Amino acid sequence: xxxxxxxxxxxxxxxxxxxxxxxxxxxxxxxxxxxxxxxxxxxxxxxxxxxxxxxxxxxxxxxxxxxxxxxxxxxxxxxxxxxxxxxxxxxxxxxxxxxxxxxxxxxxxxxxxxxxxxxxxxxxxxxxxxxxxxxxxxxxxxxxxxxxx
Amino acid sequence: xxxxxxxxxxxxxxxxxxxxxxxxxxxxxxxxxxxxxxxxxxxxxxxxxxxxxxxxxxxxxxxxxxxxxxxxxxxxxxxxxxxxxxxxxxxxxxxxxxxxxxxxxxxxxxxxxxxxxxxxxxxxxxxxxxxxxxxxxxxxxxxxxxxxxxxxxxxxxxxxxxxxxxxxxxxxxxxxxxxxxxxxxxxxxxxxxxxxxxxxxxxxxxxxxxxxxxxxxxxxxxxxxxxxxxxxxxxxxxxxxxxxxxxxxxxxxxxxxxxxxxxxxxxxxxxxxxxxxxxxxxxxxxxxxxxxxxxxxxxxxxxxxxxxxxxxxxxxxxxxxxxxxxxxxxxxxxxxxxxxxxxxxxxxxxxxxxxxxxxxxxxxxxxxxxxxxxxxxxxxxxxxxxxxxxxxxxxxxxxxxxxxxxxxxxxxxxxxxxxxxxxxxxxxxxxxxxxxxxxxxxxxxxxxxxxxxxxxxxxxxxxxxxxxxxxxxxxxxxxxxxxxxxxxxxxxxxxxxxxxxxxxxxxxxxxxxxxxxxxxxxxxxxxxxxxxxxxxxxxxxxxxxxxxxxxxxxxxxxxxxxxxxxxxxxxxxxxxxxxxxxxxxxxxxxxxxxxxxxxxxxxxxxxxxxxxxxxxxxxxxxxxxxxxxxxxxxxxxxxxxxxxxxxxxxxxxxxxxxxxxxxxxxxxxxxxxxxxxxxxxxxxxxxxxxxxxxxxxxxxxxxxxxxxxxxxxxxxxxxxxxxxxxxxxxxxxxxxxxxxxxxxxxxxxxxxxxxxxxxxxxxxxxxxxxxxxxxxxxxxxxxxxxxxxxxxxxxxxxxxxxxxxxxxxxxxxxxxxxxxx
Numbered sequence: 001x002x003x004x005x006x007x008x009x010x011x012x013x014x015x016x017x018x019x020x021x022x023x024x025x026x027x028x029x030x031x032x033x034x035x036x037x038x039x040x041x042x043x044x045x046x047x048x049x050x051x052x053x054x055x056x057x058x059x060x061x062x063x064x065x066x067x068x069x070x071x072x073x074x075x076x077x078x079x080x081x082x083x084x085x086x087x088x089x090x091x092x093x094x095x096x097x098x099x100x101x102x103x104x105x106x107x108x109x110x111x112x113x114x115x116x117x118x119x120x121x122x123x124x125x126x127x128x129x130x131x132x133x134x135x136x137x138x139x140x141x142x143x144x145x146x147x148x149x
Numbered sequence: 150x151x152x153x154x155x156x157x158x159x160x161x162x163x164x165x166x167x168x169x170x171x172x173x174x175x176x177x178x179x180x181x182x183x184x185x186x187x188x189x190x191x192x193x194x195x196x197x198x199x200x201x202x203x204x205x206x207x208x209x210x211x212x213x214x215x216x217x218x219x220x221x222x223x224x225x226x227x228x229x230x231x232x233x234x235x236x237x238x239x240x241x242x243x244x245x246x247x248x249x250x251x252x253x254x255x256x257x258x259x260x261x262x263x264x265x266x267x268x269x270x271x272x273x274x275x276x277x278x279x280x281x282x283x284x285x286x287x288x289x290x291x292x293x294x295x296x297x298x299x300x301x302x303x304x305x306x307x308x309x310x311x312x313x314x315x316x317x318x319x320x321x322x323x324x325x326x327x328x329x330x331x332x333x334x335x336x337x338x339x340x341x342x343x344x345x346x347x348x349x350x351x352x353x354x355x356x357x358x359x360x361x362x363x364x365x366x367x368x369x370x371x372x373x374x375x376x377x378x379x380x381x382x383x384x385x386x387x388x389x390x391x392x393x394x395x396x397x398x399x400x401x402x403x404x405x406x407x408x409x410x411x412x413x414x415x416x417x418x419x420x421x422x423x424x425x426x427x428x429x430x431x432x433x434x435x436x437x438x439x440x441x442x443x444x445x446x447x448x449x450x451x452x453x454x455x456x457x458x459x460x461x462x463x464x465x466x467x468x469x470x471x472x473x474x475x476x477x478x479x480x481x482x483x484x485x486x487x488x489x490x491x492x493x494x495x496x497x498x499x500x501x502x503x504x505x506x507x508x509x510x511x512x513x514x515x516x517x518x519x520x521x522x523x524x525x526x527x528x529x530x531x532x533x534x535x536x537x538x539x540x541x542x543x544x545x546x547x548x549x550x551x552x553x554x555x556x557x558x559x560x561x562x563x564x565x566x567x568x569x570x571x572x573x574x575x576x577x578x579x580x581x582x583x584x585x586x587x588x589x590x591x592x593x594x595x596x597x598x599x600x601x602x603x604x605x606x607x608x609x610x611x612x613x614x615x616x617x618x619x620x621x622x623x624x625x626x627x628x629x630x631x632x633x634x635x636x637x638x639x640x641x642x643x644x645x646x647x648x649x650x651x652x653x654x655x656x657x658x659x660x661x662x663x664x665x666x667x668x669x670x671x672x673x674x675x676x677x678x679x680x681x682x683x684x685x686x687x688x689x690x691x692x693x694x695x696x697x698x699x700x701x702x703x704x705x706x707x708x709x710x711x712x713x714x715x716x717x718x719x720x721x722x723x724x725x726x727x728x729x730x731x732x733x734x735x736x737x738x739x740x741x742x743x744x745x746x747x748x749x750x751x752x753x754x755x756x757x758x759x760x761x762x763x764x765x766x767x768x769x770x771x772x773x774x775x776x777x778x779x780x781x782x783x784x785x786x787x788x789x790x791x792x793x794x795x796x797x798x799x800x801x802x803x804x805x806x807x808x809x810x811x812x813x814x815x816x817x818x819x820x821x822x823x824x825x826x827x828x829x830x831x832x833x834x835x836x837x838x839x840x841x842x843x844x845x846x847x848x849x850x851x852x853x854x855x856x857x858x859x860x861x862x863x864x865x866x867x868x869x870x871x872x873x874x875x876x877x878x879x880x881x882x883x884x885x886x887x888x889x890x891x892x893x894x895x896x897x898x899x900x901x902x903x904x905x906x907x908x909x910x911x912x913x914x915x916x917x918x919x920x921x922x923x924x925x926x927x928x929x930x931x932x933x934x935x936x937x938x939x940x941x942x943x944x945x946x947x948x949x950x951x952x953x954x955x956x957x958x959x960x961x962x963x964x965x966x967x968x969x970x
Binding site for chain 2 (some may be wrong): 111132
C-alpha cells in the first residue's frame, strides 16, 4: 500500500501520517509526502510510474519553499494568475490528464468547502471531497474505502 | 428691284422703302440693307458712312483728325480696302468739316479726293458726300460711281433726304437690336433660374450659359471677341477669371486672370475703377493715349490678345489689305459697389465697326443682369454647398459614433482611433482641409503635443523635416499670445482662422505650401483638452462657414474624448473594485484557513496527548506544537479584529493605561518563546534556526521604553513568521536589538533569504499587498501582517523599518520605539 500525501502544512501532515500509522489496517502503508506544487510537478512522472493506491490532496498549496531558485518569471502563468488557491486542483488536473493516473483515487482533503469550490470541483468517479476536521477518523475511513482495505 | 425714285408712286417710293426696310431690321447688320437700298435708289456703285474718330471730335481741323469707315456697301461683293483717311485730305472729310454736301463729278480732277484708292481693283470716278450727325459724332454719307456719270441735283437732293433720315433709321435699328439682345439675355437668365435647389447650375453649366451670352452679344455687335471675367467665389481671393469668350481659341488668351489694377490693362482698369471704358480704335491707342488718359486716368493697354496680328489672322486678311478698326468696350459687373466681374467686347467683324455710346449702355444693362444672376447663383451655390456639407457632416457623425461605440467596447478604448477617423474624412466636407491634426494638452508640461495627424504632407520631405514637424510641441504660456494659432485657440477657447498664411511668419514655417489655417478648441463645456487644426494648401479657399463647422467639430471631438475617458475610468474603477473584491475574498478565505487549521490541529493534538498517541514523540515537543498553534490562532484572531477595526478608522488608538515598561527579562522571554513557536511550525527539512542575541537587549536595563505588550508580542511574532517563511534552507534567523543612532530602542529580526526589493519596501506595509515572491513561497498569507505591525508601531509613536541588504542576501526588519525620559 502506497499513500501519497500532498499537504503544505507540516503539522497537519504530521497528524495525518500519525493517524495512518496508528490505524490497524493502514499502519503498514508506505507514506510519502509532497509539500509544494512545484515539487508535485517535478515528481509527476515518478508518481505515474509508482502509482499510489490513494492520494490525499490539499487544495491551497504554496508553490515552492523559499530558495534562490524561485522567481516569478519562471513560474507558470496560471500559477501566477490564480495563486495558491487552486494549486491542488491544478495538481489534480495533471493527474487526470495522464491515462495511468486517471484511476488513482484522489481525496481532496481541504478546508475549502464544496460550496466554495462550486464548479471548480472536478466531477470524476475517483475523486472525493472531504473537509478537514480535528477528527481524522473520516479521513482514515475514506482511505480504507477507496483502497478497498 | 428698286427703280429710280422720282418716277414712282409712294408705295414704290424709295424713301418709304428705306423706312420700311429699316423697321424690318432686327440686327445691326441691317444697316447694310439700308445702304444697299440707298445705293440702288440713286444708282450708285456703292456707299460708305464715314465717322469722325472720337479723338478728333472736338477739333475737326486737327491735323490728327481722321475719318473711319462706320459702314460700307459696294456692288459685286466689293469691299473697301482702306478703313480711314485724314479728314483734311478727303472729300468726305471736307464735307464734314464744312458741313456741306460735296458733289464731285470727276474724282480724278478734284484735289480733295484722297490719294489712296478706296477699292482695290476698281477706280471710282464720281462721288457725292453728304454730311450727317451720328449721335454725338459727325460723319458723312458718301456715294460712289465707277462710271463718269455725275450725280444729278435730284439725286443729290434725295441723298440729302436719305442722309437726314439715316441717323434716325440707324438709331432705330440699333434700338431694335439692343432690345432684342436685352430681352434675349433676360429670358435666358430667367429660364436658367433654378426651380429648386437640385436645379442649381453647376460650374460647367454656368460657363456654358455665359458662353451663350457672349455669343449672343458678339453676334449682336458683330464683334470677334466678347468675353466675361468673374470672381469665381465670394471669398478672399481678388482674382477675376475668364469664364467665357467667343475668341476662337482659349489657348491664345495670354491673360485669363485679372487683378483689379490699372497696371493689368484696360480690363484691370475697369475692375479697379468700376467704370465702363470704350476705346475708339485700339490700333491708334498709342497715338491717342493722351486723350484716352484724360478720359480714363491711369489706363494702360497690355494687348493681351495681340489684337492686330490675331484679328488679321481671324479675318483672313491679305497682307496688302487694311485692318478694320478695332473698337473696344468693357463694362463692370457690379453688385452695389462690389465688383463681381467685367464683360468686354472687341473688334467688330463687320460694319458698323465702332461701339457707340448706345452699345456701351447696352453692355452695362447686360452687366447688371449678369450681376443679379451671378450673385444669386453664388449665394445659392454657397447655401447648397453648405447644406451638402452639413448633410455630409451629419452622415459622418453617424459613422464616427459607430467608431466610438466600437472603441467603448474595447478593453482599453483609445480616443486617438476616433480622432484619426474624423481627420480622415475632414476634407470631404470641408473643401481644402487636406492637412490636419489634433493636439492634446498635457497638464504637467503645459504643452500641446500631437496626438494624431492626417495628410500626405506630414510625411513629405526628408527625415529631419518630418521629425521637426511632428515633434513641434506648442507651449501654452500663462499670458495670451498672438501666435501660434493653436495656442491662441486653446487659450481663448474659440475657433479662429488665418486666411493668408504667407503673411504669417510663424505658421508658414510648418508647411510653406499652406494658404489658410483654421483652428478650433477641443473642449467640453469649460474643460479644454486640445486643439484641432486644419491647413489648406489648395487654390480654393475654405468655405465661408468653416469657423462654425470647425467649432462644432472641436466640440464633437471633446465629447468623444470625454466619453472615452469616462469609459476608461469606469473600467479602471471596475477593475480596481474587482481586484479589491478578489483580494478581500482571498484575505477572508486565508484568514479563515489560518484560523481553522491551527484550531483543528490543537484539538487533535490535545486529544492525542491525552490518549498518549505517538508515544515516541517527546512530550515537550508536542506541548510546544500545541502552544505554537494556540498562539498562531491568537495572532490570526487579533489580526482579524484589527483588520476590521482599522478598515474603519485607519488608525490604531492605544490607551495610555495599556502601556507598560518593556523589561529585559520580559522581552527576552517573549522573543525566545516566539522563536520556539515559529520554529516548530516550519518544515523540519528546511533546517531554519532562530537565535536571540540576548546581550543586545541589555540596554533595556538603563533605558525606558513603554509598550502595549500583547501588541508588541503580536508584532514580533509577525516578523518571526515572515522571517521563517522567506529564509533559505539551512539558514539562521537573528533576533537582536539596541539603540539606534538617533537614540531610539529597536528590536530587529534579520534573515538570509529572499531580499525584499527597494520598491517593495513601501508596498509591503500596505494592506493586502503581497509581492510576487511572497505569494509563491508562503502559501497562506493575508497580506495584512506588516500592515498591522506598521499601525502598531505608529500607535506606539515609533516606526517599522525594513532594510534590504542585497550584498548580504539579507533582510532586516526593525521595530523602533521612542524612549521615555
